[in-house]
Amino acid sequence: QKEVEQDPGPLSVPEGAIVSLNCTYSNSAFQYFMWYRQYSRKGPELLMYTYSSGNKEDGRFTAQVDKSSKYISLFIRDSQPSDSATYLCAIKAAGNKLTFGGGTRVLVKP
């Protein structure tokens, strides 16, 4: 079993819809939770970073962490075609090393 599981998609939604992404993890030592967006042939871009259970909002993005269920989510409101990308969750315990999910490919259709 992988330490971080993420549905590879693709997830196809119409423009304006809410995109819902999630990851599950197995290691209870994980404390820090990140979401990255990666466009094709580009480096990942950090979208959200949180370290506590609950919700964190930044513009159209909401990150949700449920440590008791070892489940994290990212919601994108009012999705745009420019949101079409691969979204990666990344989690780490104290220290440096990030453990990535496999990424979910998202396609927002105009």
Place this chain on the structure above:
Amino acid sequence: GAVVSQHPSRVICKSGTSVKIECRSLDFQATTMFWYRQFPKQSLMLMATSNEGSKATYEQGVEKDKFLINHASLTLSTLTVTSAHPEDSSFYICSARGQHRNWSLARFYEQYFGPGTRLTVT
């Protein structure tokens, strides 16, 4: 957000030659830098972690004599692929973690990634 640059963005080399890739943090002091490789439609695979002024720590299965990492300053790390072979063709991405240059801002940057370098070995 923080800016991390990589150079070159794309390189094609012949089998047996060596290639150097540079990673720079532009507005913060990267106390730790990471090197990843990514194959098509796959997630990132961590190759090594380097702390400024120290030897890199390599992940299991990564040959340290083949992938030479130098992190000589707080803003620059280099990855050299020695005696490259076609199977080394991949997308190499660095990331950096550290403190803003202006320490009074007390701003810490969690891992920010560079734009990546596409290596093709013919």
